[in-house]
Amino acid sequence: MNPATDDLRDLYQEMVVDHSRRPRNFGRPADANHHAEGYNPLCGDRVTVYLRVVDGVIEAVGFEGSGCAISTASASLMTEALKGKTPAEAEALFADFRALVSGTAPGGGAAAALGKLAVLAGVQEFPARVKCATLAWHTLRAALHDEAEPVSTE
Amino acid sequence: MKIASNELQALQPARPLAFDVGRLRGDFPILARRVHGQPLVYLDNAATSQKPRAVVDAEARYYAEYNANIHRGLHCLSEEATAAYEAARDRVQRFVNAARREEIVFVRGTTEAINLVAASYGQRLRPGDEILISAMEHHSNIVPWQLLCERSGARLCVAPIDDAGQLRLDEFERLLGPRTRLVAVTHVSNALGSINPVAELVALAHAHGAAVLVDGAQAVPHLKVDVQALDCDFYAFSGHKLYGPTGVGVLYGKAALLDAMPPWQGGGDMIRQVSFARTTYNDLPYKFEAGTPNIAGGIGLGAAIDYVDALGLDAVAAHERDLLAYATARAADTPGLRLIGTAAAKAGILSFVVDGVHAHDVGTILDRAGVAVRSGHHCAMPVMERFGVPATVRASFALYNTRAEVDALFAALARVREVFA
Secondary structure, eight states: OHHHHHHHHHHHHHHHHHHHHHHTSSOOOOOOOOOEEEETTTTOOOOOEEEEEEEEEEEEEEEEOOOOOOHHHHHHHHHHHHHOOOOOOHHHHHHHHHHHHTTOOOGGOOOEEEEEGGGGGGGGGGGGGHHHHHHHHHHHHHHHTTSSOOEEOO | OOOOOHHHHHOSSSSSOOHHHHHHHHHHHHOOOTTTTTEEEBBTTTOOOOOOHHHHHHHHHHHHOOOOSSSOOOOOHHHHHHHHHHHHHHHHHHHHTTTTTGEEEESSSSHHHHHHHHHGGGGGTTTTTTEEETTTOGGOOOOOHHHHHHHOOEEEEEOOOOOTTTTTTEEEEEEEOOEEEEEESSOOOTTTBBOOOOOHHHHHHHHTTTTEEEEOOOTTTOOOOOOOHHTOEEEESSSSSGTTTOOOOOOEEOOOHHSSSSOOOTTTTTEEESSSSEEEEETTTTGGGSSSHHHHHHHHOOOOOHHHHOOOHHHHHHHHHHHHHHHHHHTSTTTTTTSSOSSSSSEEEEEEEEEHHHBBHHHHHHEEEEEEOEEEOOOOHHHHHHOOOSSSEEEEEEEOOOOOHHHHHHHHHHHHHTTOO
């Protein structure tokens, strides 16, 4: 098998394609009390992340927007991973996730805490696509900090 | 310092040599390389074209053999460098059929050429004046005018395009009014491939007393451009899309207009005499060429024009038309593929979207097959908005592309469908 096509198979795993086609938690959750917008000017991807944070716990997460398969799947998987986490835990998860997709994780592998998010490990072979995978996460961080200006990945 | 014109004509046979793509591909060293283990299929020519060895060598020879600053030194190297740089200007003049060499201003690229006109010619605009552009412009032919409008109080008007990506001539004409001072339109749309009827637009604009700037970045590599026949007032293009180096481009302007325009950048070379009381400016074109220019780039652009001239732009255009027709027919046979830009008159650009797959994912999959295309908004966000798509995939052809490469593109597109099956 051609290594170039193996890379593609690693990138576009079934779960990634599935989440890009049928994103979970798409939309604004009821009583969302934080939100932020993210934008990747390079490819035009846009995402809005909504959070309901109660007593220091992320109770609900949702997102809206349009983008490539990687950014949509990443946003969808992120919303699943965040439920029940504290903002500090969410930030720590982002750090692990970013290390994974940018190929800077110790040993190059996925931290155990990443769970299903590890399916995006294939992104590390595609440096131009790291921004797609992290757009929703940068936007999440902005939502946690109630930043009014849209987040840009550039 | 002028290259004898009969010497140059000898390079151009009355009938161009048979257009042998296989042979001329050998002139482009980069086409031999592989990408991700696959032969490179370079279809991103509207972004920048590859360079023939003659261009690479011309730049290298300048640095290795006669590098010196121009227009000042009395020494041998400076004279040689000046002669080579000015000979390149003569080639450009002939290439676009400008009436005078003074009408050829070397700049950094199309973007700088347009900014020069906006900054200098734009000084005559007053509040309430209008600038008319089209809805298919590249950001570089939108933003300089928006900035000018902010400075001057002028108003930006936009002529719409139809569903095929063609300028609506009726609307264009309707928008020309007594306050229209300047029309800025592209010759060939970078995102759609549409060719605008520039001569007709110029005639309409002139009838209303407006000057016309043409963005020729996507036209000069593909069409024979004759600025006198078009009768445009300004024509801007880049070297790097014309098989030349990056960082060099051309502003053509009618001498009478350029003469009347104030300088836009001050510095060395653009002056005649400087004192603290008063400075007088140099003659055209040097009035607009402050500072040491991209000497190697200018010389490289001259070599690129020689290369294209030797092949004959008509032969190049015919070859690219064949590629576009072939690719368009293959696109029609590809389920789920929708062309964006179906103008009757098109240059070698195939812009499209794939149902249910974002252009960026298409681009990544094509890249792994060695096929280089552009995925994105092509610096023409209003065009994307007009067609209701966030981005397109754009394959753009050059003289060295082949039908086999078009086949490789469509084979890789089949792979896209497999991944997203």
